[in-house]
Amino acid sequence: MARHAVARPFRASVAREWTRLRADPWDLAMLTAIPLALYLLTWWILSAGVARDLPLVVYDLDHSAMSRSLVRMLDQSPGLKVVLAASGESEAMRLIRERGAYGVVSIPAGLQADVSLGRAVKLQWAYNAQFPSYTGSMTRDVRTVVATLSAGIELQGRAKRGMALQQARAQFEPIRTRTATLFNDSGSYEMALALPVVFSLLHIFVTLGAVTAVGRELRAGSVPAWLAAADGKLAPAILGKLAIAFAAFVLQAMLVAILFGAVRGWPVMGSAVAIIAGTLLLITAYLAMGLFFVAFAPSLRTALSVCAFVTAPAFAFTGQGFPSMSMPFAARLWAEALPLSHFTHLLNNTWLAGAPLRYSMGQLGVLLLFTLGFGALGYLRLARRVQQPESWGQT
Structure with missing residues (x-):
């Protein structure tokens, strides 16, 4: 009997919210088509995974066989594309300022002659540091190309002096670094950035859905009808009001997992239970x-403004784009106050890094506390507001 007394008001509240959504295509789209379209757009933008053919300028003052070989090697590097062999520094800088290129390699006159005489030569690599995501990978590729050319020249010189190739290699590089990439060996932006951004978009729409669903009842002054549908019980009325949004976003999270895990080939390497529980708690939080x-908030407009203020910049505090440990103390404190930061930590540790469930218990506990804390405070405040008609009707 007690279960029926709770279930019937809940179902009635769900039915009332579904009727309202069907009569408001815009609100229904904010729970369905619009988020899905933005998830797909985000994935499509980053689906290439690795940056290719980033443009650079070459300023060649030597015009020798060696300099032409260097230019060819730069152009053949997968991450680079030589777009201009500049005739002067002004022409190279013009293209940089026009964003037609993001760096310039300057080859000094006498390169081949100096190398033939055993002299050290320095190439200048100047890049536009306004775009570190571009120029970071470009700098790595330019250094790799120059090091490869330099090593080839040195090995050829030692071989001409009668040294065996294997011995020459051992003497040229007596200590070597063996690089091992963990968890994202291709360096793909698709997994490192697209997946967290999609969940960042999801949390914006989740918060917006809750604010809109409850706020419209207060703005329209329809609180008595809303509560009457739930037999005057606020808790079933709230749960029924938010149930459709919860179901819609859980379904969207499942589709995201299918897209990245099954379709794109990035399966969950760690605890699937942690990912599922973390996603559910992110949505409820x-x-x-x-x-x-x-x-x-005194009005729906104010609530929407606060929602935008908290959720829109939240991704910047997760540490995905800039290390959170390098942020000022106040920024780190704000990051810890956002459920998204804790979920992103769980996502990074679990999806590709393969962390077991016990590594995620802390983040799951924090997300649960956010759910219970904000839910309890919101319920207590709303219980007072539904008894204060003078606080309704605010735009």
Whole structure:
């Protein structure tokens, strides 16, 4: 009997919310088509995975066989594309300022002659540091090409002096570094950036869905009808109001997991239970946060503004683009106050790094606390507001 007393108001609240959504295509689209379109757009933008053919300029003052060989090697490097052999520094800088290229390799006059005489030669690599995501990989590729050319010249010189090739290699590089890439061996942006960005978009829509669903009842002054549908019980009314949004975003998270895990070939290497539980708690945490915002804000407009202020820049504090440990203390504190930061940590540790469930218990616990804390505060405040008609009707 007690279960029926709770279930019937809940179902009635769900039915009322579904009727409202069907009558409002825009709100329904904010729970369905619009988020899905943005997820796919984000994935499509980063689906190439690795940056290719980033443009650079070559300023060749030597015009020798060696300099032409260097230019060919630069152009053949997968991450680089020589777009111009500049005739002067002004022409090279013009292209840099026009963003037609992001760096310039300057080859000094007398390169081949100096190398033939055994003299050290320095090539200048100047790049536009305004775009570190571009020029970081370009710098690595330029250094690799120059080091390869330099090593080939040195080995050829030692071979001409009668040294065996194997011996020449051992003497030329007596200590070597063996690089081992962990977890994302291709260096793909698709997994490192696209997946966290998609979940960042999801958390924005989750919070917006909760704010809109409850806020429209307060703005329209339809609180009595809303509560009446749930037999006057606020808890089933709230849960029923948010149930459709919860189901919609859980389904979207499942589709994201299928896209990245099955279709794109990035399976969950760690605990699937941690990923599932973390995703569910991320959604409930931001539904509770949305409830908190709309319960304490004087109007729906204010609640939406607070929602945008908190969720829109949240990805910048997760440490995906800039290390959070290098941020100022206040920024790190704000990052810890955001459920998305804890979920992103769980996502990084579990999806590709292969961490077992016990490594994620801390993040799961924090996400649960966010859900319970914001949910309880939002409920208590809303319980007072539904008894204060003078606080309704605010735009």
